[in-house]
Amino acid sequence: MTAYLDYAATTPVSPRVEAVVSHYMREEFGNAGSRTHTWGNTAKKAVAEARSYIARSVGVGPDQLIFTSGATESNNIALLGLAAHGRSTGRMHIVTSATEHKAVLEPLEHLAKNGFDVDFLKPQTDGSHSVDQVMAAVRENTLLVSLMHVNNETGVVQPVEKLAKQLSSTAIYFHVDAAQSFGKVRHNELAAPIDMVSFSGHKIGGPKGIGGLIIRRRGWKPVPLQPLMFGGGQERKLRPGTLPVPLVMGLCEALRERLEDGEVWTRETLRFRELLSALVRDLNGSVNGAAANAAPHILNVSFPGVDSEALVLTLQDAVGISTGSACTSASYAPSHVLEAMSVEREKIDGSIRFSWWGAPSVDLDQLHERIAALQH
Known part of the structure; x- marks a missing residue:
């Protein structure tokens, strides 16, 4: 699922x-x-x-x-x-x-x-x-x-x-x-x-x-x-x-x-963020943005040698993710946010956004395997 x-x-x-x-x-x-x-x-x-x-x-x-x-x-x-x-x-x-x-x-x-x-x-x-x-x-x-x-x-x-x-x-x-x-x-x-x-x-x-x-x-x-x-x-x-x-x-x-559930929401959302961040580090990925001063539910990352569109297609039956804002994701234009941050073009082309609530049920081993396969 x-x-x-x-x-x-x-x-x-x-x-x-x-x-x-x-x-x-x-x-x-x-x-x-x-x-x-x-x-x-x-x-x-x-x-x-x-x-x-x-x-x-x-x-x-x-x-x-x-x-x-x-x-x-x-x-x-x-x-x-x-x-x-x-x-x-x-x-x-x-x-x-x-x-x-x-x-x-x-x-x-x-x-x-x-x-x-x-x-x-x-x-x-x-x-x-x-x-x-x-x-x-x-x-x-x-x-x-x-x-x-x-x-x-x-x-x-x-x-x-x-x-x-x-x-x-x-x-x-x-x-x-x-x-x-x-x-x-x-x-x-x-x-x-x-x-x-x-x-x-x-x-x-x-x-x-x-x-x-x-x-x-x-x-x-x-x-x-x-x-x-x-x-x-x-x-x-x-x-x-x-x-x-x-x-x-x-x-x-x-x-x-x-x-009402703010404390539980934050705790569970941060717990999943830690798991996802560990996966990114293990694949030599990089976080785009101030990781120490970021909302718990959004993580923008780039993986070396991986194109974002290829990654979205590869993962589409495992996770629903985006390459940026929903208002511009259909245009396939480079992210104006990352461009303004002076992120390298290769990283911009490979950037994807994960965003979630709580602790979703995700097969992280499967994600790791598929992303790693694209890097070779």
Whole structure:
């Protein structure tokens, strides 16, 4: 049986989450915007409780969370929604990392084509950025810093908590794409004074098509975002449309489950990481990224003399793995993350990403044998 090792791309829902989603699809199926009958009021109350629980997990009130279709939409609202404020104030400079997900890079590239000055910072060779590097890049006219919490290809963790504390005393807004950390890795760090946090439900065992954007106030001042879509007053007028109540409730249940079993999840995930890392070392493989400062559930590696596509095909009946981000894996283009880290082209061409939860049942001896065969 093939073992699924691509949890950074998406995750299965648990029986608990499945039951909650099904209940709100079949039993309590009301529209949370309908106020003239029991079905609508029941849905409204459920969404309010879910919103409160999710927001409270990062130390904000329920009015500082809007639901979206996922981190990609949240990123677009956060980045493009600030453009009008940037133009009106003359703050047209943005700082980000060259290793961000395409859901951040492409909106920022759009802004760069429309008058904004965007600095795509090159990371250190281990994929990390220091607070000093980021702060040295900001200017008097800097509008925004956007930095991913956990990299989706390498698992490298960025110092968002420390950076938030530095930026909170300035007029610069701070956005964090937390798709790979929310509910799993250093979730408590997201309670730092980060202005905007994007996340997706399907990365934590929730259903696809639901996520959120934390929009933290500074004192009484909200982040001056403008909507990208129009058509209703839902979600603080930033994201119109009927709320998918079953998905909202599934997201809440998934987060509850992740936070409840966090210690066990981390312990088991790290145990498998040690076993997998031993296999990599035994085959003279190399880890791409800061192994000492990485999320426990992602390992990006290269094996000498092995092409990644050949490796994926060789292992496809044993494990499901990827060559990088799910959004770009179909293109067979070199990883922009590894290129920005100055990884040698041979290693980039041979890189693969393992990502998992807990301690999956994998025949590591079989993996060792097949990878070794490709090296000869």
